[in-house]
Amino acid sequence: MNDQMMNQPKHWLHLLPTLQTDSHKYSRGYVFIEGGYPMTGAARLAAVAAARVGAGITVLAVPEIAFQIYASQLLSIIVKPYANAATLAQLVDDERINAYLIGPGAGISEHTRSSTLDLLRTGKPVVIDADALTAFAEQPQTLADAVKGPCVLTPHAGEFAKLTGHTIAATQTLKIAQAQAAARTFNATLLLKGAVSIIASADGRILLNNNAPPTLATAGAGDVLAGLITGLLAQGMPAFEATAAACWMHGSAATLFGPGLIAEDLSPMLPAVLRTLASQANH
Numbered sequence: 001m002n003d004q005m006m007n008q009p010k011h012w013l014h015l016l017p018t019l020q021t022d023s024h025k026y027s028r029g030y031v032f033i034e035g036g037y038p039m040t041g042a043a044r045l046a047a048v049a050a051a052r053v054g055a056g057i058t059v060l061a062v063p064e065i066a067f068q069i070y071a072s073q074l075l076s077i078i079v080k081p082y083a084n085a086a087t088l089a090q091l092v093d094d095e096r097i098n099a100y101l102i103g104p105g106a107g108i109s110e111h112t113r114s115s116t117l118d119l120l121r122t123g124k125p126v127v128i129d130a131d132a133l134t135a136f137a138e139q140p141q142t143l144a145d146a147v148k149g150p151c152v153l154t155p156h157a158g159e160f161a162k163l164t165g166h167t168i169a170a171t172q173t174l175k176i177a178q179a180q181a182a183a184r185t186f187n188a189t190l191l192l193k194g195a196v197s198i199i200a201s202a203d204g205r206i207l208l209n210n211n212a213p214p215t216l217a218t219a220g221a222g223d224v225l226a227g228l229i230t231g232l233l234a235q236g237m238p239a240f241e242a243t244a245a246a247c248w249m250h251g252s253a254a255t256l257f258g259p260g261l262i263a264e265d266l267s268p269m270l271p272a273v274l275r276t277l278a279s280q281a282n283h
């Protein structure tokens with residue numbers, strides 16, 4: 001594979017968020033994540049990752065029934081319960097929010113579908129992951145028609161097949177073509193996750209991420225990655241570069257941790273990853 005296509009810091013280092021001396025939490029980036037029930041771990045993993053990668057404020061909106069579960073194990077993440085679609089809409093409609101994430105642990109349902117469409121209607125950056133992708137398996141065009149602003153879709157091979165109706169091809173060249181076609185169809189950045197992940201933009205750009213160790217094949221690793229992408233989007237990075245940077249940080253964090261990795265271990269490795277990137281940026 002062409003070396004130029006390999007995801008490396010040179011592709012996005014200059015776009016990483018930088019702190020200003022007068023930064024405040026809202027100016028650093030406000031992430032809004034919809035959490036589901038009963039699978040509550042996934043959105044929590046994503047929220048912590050978004051905060052660790054530098055978002056100044058991360059809010060998790062959760063069904064009232066799940067509030068105590070979420071809130072009892074999160075300190076810096078703000079958990080907001082909602083009772084119904086109207087109260088959720090009020091939480092979504094906060095002009096200070098910079099990027100949204102939906103899908104981890106969301107459940108495949110009409111609620112997930114309509115919530116995803118509501119987020120896309122804002123025109124702000126939206127990351128659509130996991131169940132929020134599968135929820136559109138029977139109606140991908142509805143999703144494609146709804147994309148207005150920057151959008152990142154993050155399927156693994158199974159989710160990609162369900163959403164597009166195409167089983168993943170056997171060769172890397174064909175997989176790249178599939179990812180490129182899907183990015184165009186949905187007018188979004190498409191991250192096809194795997195041992196080598198493919199990052200495709202709607203305008204045809206491609207990067208391949210090959211720094212991920214197989215220890216990442218563990219439940220929740222994708223949820224962390226979705227949180228990283230959202231955190232970088234909230235800080236103003238463009239969708240393609242935010243996705244590439246997040247993939248690289250994710251792989252790097254896993255490599256740094258080494259054997260025995262579970263998804264919770266990734267975010268605590270981020271400060272070291274970010275420190276290394278900051279020193280590269282200063283040279």
Ligand SMILES: NC(=O)C1=CN([C@@H]2O[C@H](COP(=O)(O)OP(=O)(O)OC[C@H]3O[C@@H](n4cnc5c(N)ncnc54)[C@H](OP(=O)(O)O)[C@@H]3O)[C@@H](O)[C@H]2O)[C@@H](O)CC1
Nearest residue numbers: 039040041042103104105106107130131156157158219220
């Ligand atoms: N702690 C928590 O709360 C966690 C909650 N989580 C939440 O769980 C929900 C469901 O997530 P999910 O990933 O299990 O997806 P799902 O739609 O059931 O599809 C899986 C099927 O697809 C296929 N498949 C093919 N290729 C594949 C591949 N490369 N990687 C994976 N699968 C591949 C394979 O089928 P097969 O090919 O074997 O027939 C497989 O059976 C979602 O909300 C997520 O956020 C998790 O994140 C974990 C931590």
Ligand SMILES: Nc1ncnc2c1ncn2[C@@H]1O[C@H](COP(=O)(O)OP(=O)(O)O)[C@@H](O)[C@H]1O
Nearest residue numbers: 156194195212213214216217219220221222223
């Ligand atoms: N064999 C592997 N080698 C390297 N990275 C992998 C491997 N398997 C999975 N990954 C990475 O781990 C993450 C798994 O995400 P995903 O399948 O969405 O899991 P989950 O839904 O449990 O969070 C992706 O970033 C993927 O690229």
